[in-house]
Structures are given as C-alpha cells and as structure tokens.
Amino acid sequence: MNPITILGLETSCDETAAAVVRGNPPGPGAILSNVIFSQTEAHAPYGGVVPEIASRAHLEILDGIVERALSDARISLKEIDAIAVTAGPGLIGGVMVGLTMAKGLSMGAGKPLVAVNHLAGHALTARLTHAVAFPYLLLLVSGGHCQLLAVRGAEDFRLYGSTLDDAAGEAFDKTAKMLGLPYPGGPEVEKLASNGNAKRYPLPRPMLARAGCDFSFSGLKTAMRQLIETPDINKADAAASFQAAVIDILKNRTGHAMARFRGDFPENENPTLVVAGGVAANQDIGDGLRALAGENGFALCVPAPALCTDNAAMIAWAGLERFAAGASDPVSTGPRARWPLDASAT
Ligand code: KG4
Ligand code: ZN
Numbered sequence: 001m002n003p004i005t006i007l008g009l010e011t012s013c014d015e016t017a018a019a020v021v022r023g024n025p026p027g028p029g030a031i032l033s034n035v036i037f038s039q040t041e042a043h044a045p046y047g048g049v050v051p052e053i054a055s056r057a058h059l060e061i062l063d064g065i066v067e068r069a070l071s072d073a074r075i076s077l078k079e080i081d082a083i084a085v086t087a088g089p090g091l092i093g094g095v096m097v098g099l100t101m102a103k104g105l106s107m108g109a110g111k112p113l114v115a116v117n118h119l120a121g122h123a124l125t126a127r128l129t130h131a132v133a134f135p136y137l138l139l140l141v142s143g144g145h146c147q148l149l150a151v152r153g154a155e156d157f158r159l160y161g162s163t164l165d166d167a168a169g170e171a172f173d174k175t176a177k178m179l180g181l182p183y184p185g186g187p188e189v190e191k192l193a194s195n196g197n198a199k200r201y202p203l204p205r206p207m208l209a210r211a212g213c214d215f216s217f218s219g220l221k222t223a224m225r226q227l228i229e230t231p232d233i234n235k236a237d238a239a240a241s242f243q244a245a246v247i248d249i250l251k252n253r254t255g256h257a258m259a260r261f262r263g264d265f266p267e268n269e270n271p272t273l274v275v276a277g278g279v280a281a282n283q284d285i286g287d288g289l290r291a292l293a294g295e296n297g298f299a300l301c302v303p304a305p306a307l308c309t310d311n312a313a314m315i316a317w318a319g320l321e322r323f324a325a326g327a328s329d330p331v332s333t334g335p336r337a338r339w340p341l342d343a344s345a346t
Helices: 040-046 051-072 092-109 118-130 168-178 185-193 218-229 235-264 283-295 313-324
Strands: 004-010 015-023 030-038 082-088 113-117 136-141 146-153 156-162 272-276 299-301
Touching (some): 004 092, 004 313, 051 092, 082 092, 082 313, 092 113, 113 118, 113 313, 118 146, 118 299, 118 313, 136 235, 156 235, 168 185, 168 235, 218 235, 235 283, 272 283, 283 299
Parallel strands (some): 004 082, 082 113, 136 272, 272 299
Antiparallel strands (some): 004 015, 146 156
C-alpha cells in the first residue's frame, strides 16, 4: 500500500500545533514535521489555562503554524492526502478554531477532512512510534484525563476505569500551585521531587484497597494541602512524597487492569502496556510502571516525552488510521467539548 500523508491540527488546549505524518497502519510512521507553539507563558500568570486567551491565541497563530508544518515537511497542500483535526474533547473555543481552519483547508484544496478524538491521538501514538499491535492496554494520564482502556482498534476502546475526581496531571498541577511552582506543574514537581525524600511524609493512597480500575486523587490533594500548610515543611520532600503516592496509585490500578486485560484477551500472550498523555513524560512514573510491567509479563511502551504531551503528530497519525480504514467526515462536523473514547461506558 502507498504511504498516506496527513496534515494534522491540534488546538484543543493551550498548544497550537500542526504536523505532517506519513505512513500506514500499524506504523511506525514518519514524522515529516511537528510544529508546536506552547501558550504556557500567556497562561502562567493565571496558574492555569484561560479558555478565552487560548482560543484567541490559536486564532492568531494557527495560520503561520500550518504554513511552517508544510514548509518544514517540504510539502505542499496538494501532496497531502487528507487533513486531520482535533474535533474534541477540549476547550470548545480552541477546538472550533482548529476545526474551522481544517474545513477551510479541506474545501480550498479539495482534500478530505478527518475529525479526530484528541484522546485517540494520545492512545494511538504508540503505533506511530513503535507500531504496537492491537489489542493493548493503555494508561492515559494527562491534565484532563486519567483512564485505563483496552485498545482493540483505532476506534474501538473498552474503558476499564477512570478517575472519580481529578486527573493525575491535574493533581500535579494543583500540588505545584500549592508549592508555589509555576504552571504546568508536572515537570516542576518532578524536578523538585528529584532532590527529595519520598518517605519523609506519609500521604494517603486513595482506592488502593478497592477492586476495579478507577482512580481518585482528591484525598491525596487534600492531604497535600494540609501538609503544605504545616510550618517548616521541606518542599522537596513533600514533592517526592506526593509523587511516590501517585506512582503507587497508578501502579495499583494498572495492576488490576493488567489482570482484567489477561482475562479479556487470553490469546495475547505477550501483551503491551502503553502509557500516554503528558504525565507519561515523568521519568519516575515510567520507572514504576516498567517495574510493574516486568512483574506481570507485559512489555512497556512509553512514547518519547515530546510525543506524550499535546502535539499535532499524534492527531495526524490518529487521522491517518481512520483515513486508511476509509473514513472521512463532512464539513458539517461540529466540535465536541465532551467525547469519551468508549461511548458505551458513559
Ligand atoms: O497530555 P497533555 O499535554 O495535555 C492534556 O491533554 O491534558 O498533559 C498535560 C499534563 C499537565 O497536567 C502536566 O502537568 C502533566 O501533563 N505533565 C507532567 C509531566 N509533564 C507534563 N506530570 C508529571 N510529570 C511530568 N514530567
Ligand atoms: Zn492531551
């Protein structure tokens, strides 16, 4: 089969991104360009993403980002097979900017439009990078989501568990804020934790005694707040203790999901655990999950950190998978603020 070339656009949160990816399922694909403009600085004074600022910034720079993605890839729109774009879930204003741009390009160049679920982008990155075969177990840990899923196909997900309150990345971001660290907090907490004693402060590990694969981080967050309000705490030790608690929670829940995956896919003798989403960029979390995978006979696949956080290469690839299967979408396709990967689970 001839390789497929896709232009992908991502504007669902605070990254304005465009990329050109070429290949065929199951991968790996070639990333011909991957342009990301992070709005971190614009949002930093507010300690989080401000939707109105985000959509305005997307609107101002998306044009130029798309041009750069095409020129970096040394390709013209004519040579692209289809245009993939995040159609949700995410901040609706930003999603609309990307979707409108993609529709314009699609109509202008006469190229098919492929609407992509942002979460599917994260979920399928391991195929773009490592050609991981279906089915695989996915731990999706980002700023907005914390889920365990069986990935059976590019559009076929079975939800094993999700967070009952905060996402893992959100817990990192809130902890960072409490510690007086800038946004986004994950990398900052990780840096601080690397000099800390993880055993210094005992913190709760919610849900550990429960069956199933659901997560909860709010009890840990409350305990962190109380700890940080205590006089004379050592911030590095607090960050390390927090990160150790998150690792224990993620390992415990993922362990349960591994058992369930084995039961659901007994023919898959050498299963793979894929970790995706921004939090997967955390080295200590990666190490913890590598140990868990080893204990349970799973291979571990963690895409490179730059492909774990939001980017458009993952959107182009998820679009490529859909397009290769014959899918495309009408220009009437609307943005979706909510869009679960496993619709049957909601
Ligand atoms: O996937 P992503 O870029 O955006 C969403 O779709 O949410 O994930 C961003 C999240 C933020 O909460 C950020 O703090 C977290 O991922 N994150 C990390 C690390 N790098 C990013 N969390 C822990 N450790 C890191 N190194
Ligand atoms: Zn994301």
